[in-house]
């Protein structure tokens with residue numbers, strides 16, 4: 001079962017499409033990292049899914065049902081752009097309003113639980129407007145977690161958080177995903193953080209989904225390697241492929257599975273193949289993403 | 300709708316703006332009678348049943364414009380509409396909350412008039428029944444007006460000042476209708492309650508139709 005499915009989803013603002021024919025599939029139980037440049041349509045997509053914008057065209061399904069189904073929607077926790085709080089009310093009052101929206105049992109206990117999760121308990125009586133950026137962000141996350149939602153839609157939740165804050169959020173998300181089976185759709189520009197938790201990725205560019213991929217598939221595609229260029233690539237390739245898993249490419253020979261570049265260099269010297277260039281390439285989500293973006297640009 | 304109503308009532312009584320508006324309403328009777336040439340025979344109850352007190356609908360409307368507008372401006376609608384796809388419940392909760400706020404403001408007005416009456420030694424013996432009918436009539440009418448205001452505020456969303464002017468304009472259109480005396484105070488009270496009940500059922504639907512077609516986030 002898919003937690004979220006969109007079919008040819010479009011949204012235009014004054015005739016300009018912010019989201020165009022988007023077919024997003026977020027499987028149940030996934031942590032779906034939704035990435036793209038500024039203005040590519042991530043927030044717009046999330047707002048559409050949460051019913052905050054009216055689609056110009058297309059369908060959205062939550063757990064196989066139309067997204068206007070009250071039973072499915074009652075189980076969403078959201079944090080979209082800024083936390084949705086009244087600046088003049090206290091942190092606690094803001095939490096209470098959302099607890100009342102959700103009709104949670106024992107709201108006081110539930111509020112205490114989520115505030116404790118994001119380590120904001122001591123600031124409960126502060127006016128929301130007087131909180132720092134990171135504190136606001138934590139409150140927004142706490143609000144999203146109220147009442148044990150089944151689906152979380154988070155738009156840049158770790159934006160503005162300090163190192164400790166990032167860690168807390170990451171561990172919390174991982175915990176509820178693993179223990180409570182919560183599906184999470186999350187956007188972030190901090191790809192390094194995202195890659196620690198995401199199980200799926202969707203890459204969006206100019207309102208169109210250009211790639212949707214599972215994390216394992218991606219890590220297969222972006223393995224670390226040593227890039228070798230020699231005076232005689234043919235000979236070098238013939239030699240190296242007997243020892244290592246290798247691959248030729250435009251930029252040179254890629255050698256996988258050998259972390260020591262000095263060793264490769266020494267071996268080639270012994271074979272009397274002059275080495276022109278030898279470089280260790282670490283490919284993480286960021287490099288992969290940049291590669292995809294460049295491909296999309298030149299296409 | 301129940302959950303939303305509880306939330307709105309919780310928020311209502313924690314909004315300083317409500318008490319400010321009640322205070323404004325409370326000083327109107329006294330200050331009006333001072334301005335129009337203060338007489339020792341100040342009629343406290345007459346102030347309440349009198350025509351001028353129709354102005355509290357406008358005050359209640361402005362309050363509701365802020366109350367709803369701040370939902371949109373603060374982004375609180377993100378928390379609400381993501382959970383509640385049906386907008387009718389939201390509108391109904393706002394209508395009732397608006398009417399409750401209006402009645403609170405009305406009570407502020409009544410209290411202000413009476414307190415001023417005590418200080419000026421007004422006559423409190425005649426017309427009590429008429430005054431009570433007038434209060435009931437206005438309370439009933441509050442539900443009708445609140446419904447109309449919710450529709451206006453739903454149209455302008457986060458543009459609070461547009462809502463304020465829209466609501467004031469609508470009130471201007473309707474106040475003459477309020478001034479027409481339809482029979483005895485008792486009949487007035489009955490008709491107003493009937494109007495309020497009709498409003499309670501009609502306007503949330505209209506407001507929901509407006510909201511369904513508009514992006515909640517501008």
Ligand SMILES: Nc1ncnc2c1ncn2[C@@H]1O[C@H](COP(=O)(O)OP(=O)(O)OP(=O)(O)O)[C@@H](O)[C@H]1O
Nearest residue numbers: 013018036037038039040041042043044045516517
């Ligand atoms: N209410 C609106 N009215 C007009 N245009 C809008 C509106 N909201 C978004 N847009 C436009 O839609 C496009 C996508 O915006 P969106 O906020 O979805 O981007 P994003 O991917 O979330 O970017 P970021 O990484 O900066 O958060 C942008 O070009 C933006 O200007």
Ligand SMILES: [Mg+2]
Nearest residue numbers: 042043044155
């Ligand atoms: Mg965004």
